[in-house]
Structure formats: structure tokens, C-alpha cells
Amino acid sequence: MALPRLRDLLGEGGFVVSAWLGLTDPVVHEAFLRADFDAVTFDVQHGLHDTASLRAGIERAVLLGKPALVRLPIEDRALAARVLDFGASAVMMPMIETADDAAAFVAVAKYPPLGQRSYGPTRAGELHGYADRADYVSDARKEALAFAMIETGAAVDNLDAILAVEGLDGVFVGPSDLSIALSGDGTLEPRGSKAEGAIKRIAAATAAAGKIATIYAATPEDAKRYRQYGYRMVCVGSDQGMVVAGARALAEGVRG
Template identity: 75%
Template sequence: MALLDIRSALAGEGGVLSSWLGLNDPVVQEAFLHAGFDAVTFDIQHGLLDTASLRDGIALAVHLGKPALVRLPVADRALASRALDFGASAVIMPMIETVDDARAFVAVAKYPPLGQRSYGPTRAADLHGYADRADYVGDARDQTLAFAMIETGRALASLEEILAIDGLDGVFVGPSDLSIALSGNGTLEPRSAANEAAISRIAAAAESHGKIAGIYAGTPEDARRYRALGYRLICVGSDIGVITAGARALAAASRG
């Protein structure tokens, strides 16, 4: 075995479509892993996962042949390297606003010479089937990815400089927070004209820098639209959203 090749999948036709999981129930996680998504993203920032359920969720994904991505809590660089040591294929850091923020993130997410990720991949190497941990480290330099979230006005202003950072593999857009930041009055409006223009600009800038553009999509329609703009990593919906909508639809349909 070896690290799942998420980079090639992102470069392939259609990119990578990921589920978005915040619940810590392994049965729910397994259902989404069997549902036809290319990958799974665990949301630690707003989800209900703790360290143990993250560890077990990553293992479940790897055993089922799906790359596991992790959206981290704000500024939790310690968990970035731990998630990778658990066997994750990518980490997504929220609220990156400056070049210094992005460089500090790369430092913990990448092995030297790109960063300063501390050596200790015992679980990751074992989980991915490496007999020699040095082989994991060599593969991880290219195959474990770091995404900086672009979701504030300051981040948008620093976009070109952030994308130019060596070792940063891409950017990931949070449309909701970005819309709040761009509204000027705290209004949540992910499909506003200003937000849509920024989302298009981010995709184009990432492509010009040879970096991966990722985004969260609230609906399948959003997912298709973002793919047409050039986004290669698209995380759609959420486990709790799907379960809630399904339960309501079932109840309504059963009442006739």
C-alpha cells in the first residue's frame, strides 16, 4: 500500500467531490464513505468530532480506500500535524488572513525542506502500509496537501501573496464567512454578486499560480457551478444536513 494519490485525483477529470462530516458516529461516516464520493472531509472546526473520533474516522476512510481531509479549528496548527500523523491526506486551515498565517501553517503541515513538520508518522505509516517510515515521509512531501481557507477581506487582499507561498498546495473558500466579510454589515449572503465575483477571482488566481482551488458547496447546484469555474476540490452538503432533510422529507411524504 501507499498514500492515496489525491493529487492525481484532483488533477483528473472532474476533480474530487468530497462529503462533509461533522458527526462522530462511525455508522454515519461509513454510509457516506460508501455513497460514491471521492473523499471525505472531517469538519473539526464546527463539527462534533473529538480527537479519538477523528483518528478512527480517518482510519475507516483509509481502510475503505478514500482519502481523508480535515478542516481544522481556527489556528490549531498542532492538530494539523496530528491529523496528518493519524493518516489524513490533506488539512484545511480556516481564517488564514496573511502571508505570515499561511507560512506558519505550511511550517507544521510540510516536512523539510518545505516546512518543519515534526517526524513521528507511526500511525500514518502503519495505516497506509509502509514497512519503512522513511518511505512514508518521502511520499508525504508530495501527497499530503495543505489548503489555506480564504474567507475574509484581509485574506482576499493578500490572495496573490498567499498563493505564491512554496509548500502551500491550494486555497479553500468558505462562501458563507466570505460573504459576511464582504457584505460590510455582517449579512450572510453566499450568492451575492460580490461573493460570486470573489469566488471566480479566487479560482482564476489559484490556476494562474498552479495551485488547487477548493470550496464548500451548500447544494449540488452550487457544486456544479463551482466546478465550471475551475474548482478542483468541492465539498458538498453535510452529514447532519442530509440526515435532517431526509428525515423531514420522509415524514412529510408519509403524511401524504
């Protein structure tokens, strides 16, 4: 066992479907890990996770054979390095707006010479089965991925410069925040023409830069559409949303 070859799954023609986990319950995590998802993404920015739930969730994902990705809180670069040491396969940093932002993120997510990630992957090495930690370090340079979240007007304006940052593996688009930022009046309209146009442009620019475009999709229909645009990974729905919808549907089914 070694770090999952997430980059290969995301390669040309590849398409990865990730669950989106904001709840901390291990039974919920296991349900999604045993479902037909290629990966799981733990949402720290808006989810309920703390360090303990992230550690346990990442362990569970690794032991059940799925890559674990983490959406970090804004500017929490220290946590980026820590969850990689827990065994995560990728990290996503919100609100990246400039090449300098992206470079600061890469610095903590990548080992030298690409970045300045501090050495200490004891748990990651154990979980992924590395008898020699030097082999983990070598693999992590390529296989521990860093995605800059593109969700503001400034990020769209600076997209080419962000994509040019060495060591950045790709971008992750947040359609909701992007739509609010581009609307001019704060309107939430992730399927509106402005957001859709930007989502298409981001996919094309990322492909042209030789990097990986990924995105959040609220529904399976959105996910299929984004795949047509060239996105290679979608994080679809959410555990909390599915629990709420399932509970309502069950109650309505009995009373209807």
C-alpha cells in the same frame, strides 16, 4: 497501499467530490464512505469531532480506500500535524489572512525542507502500508496537502501573497464566511454578486499560481457551478444536513 494520490485526482482536468462529515457516528461515516464520493472531509471547526472520533474516522476512510481531509479549528496548528500522523491526506486551516499565516500553517503540515513537521507518523505509516517510514516521509512531502481557507476580505486582498507561499498546495473557499465578510453589513449571502465575483477571482488567481482551488458547496447545483469556475474539489452538503432533511421528508411523506 500508500498515501492516496489526491494530488493526481486534483490535477488538471480533475474534479474531486468530497462528503462533509461533522457528526461522529461511525455508521454515518461508513454510509458516506460507501457512497460515490471520491473523498471525505471531517469538519472539526464547526463539527462535533474530538481527537478520538477523528482517529477512528480517518482509519475507516483509509481502510475503505478513500482519502480523508480535515478542516481544522482556527489556528490549531498542533492538530494539523497530529491528524496527518493519524493518516489524513490533507488539512485545511480556517481564517488564513496573510502570507505569514500561510507560512506558519505550512511549517507544521510539511516535512523539511518545505516545513518543520515533526517526525512521528507511526499510525499513518501502518495504515498506508509503509514498511519503511522514510518512504512515507518522502511521499508525504508531495501527497499530504495543505489548503489555506480563504474567507475574509483581508485574505482576498492578500491572495497573491498567500498563493506564493512555498509548500502551500492551494486554497479552500468558505462561501458563507466570505459573503459575510464582503457584504459590508454582515449579511449572509453566499450566492450574492459580491461573493460570486470573489469566488471566480479566487479560482482564476489560484490557477494562475499553479495551485489547487477547492471550495465548500451547499448544494449539488452550487458544486456544478463552482466546477465551471475552475474549482477542482467541492465538499458538498453535510451529513447532519442530510439526516435532518431525510427525517423531515420521511415524516412529511407519511403525514402529507
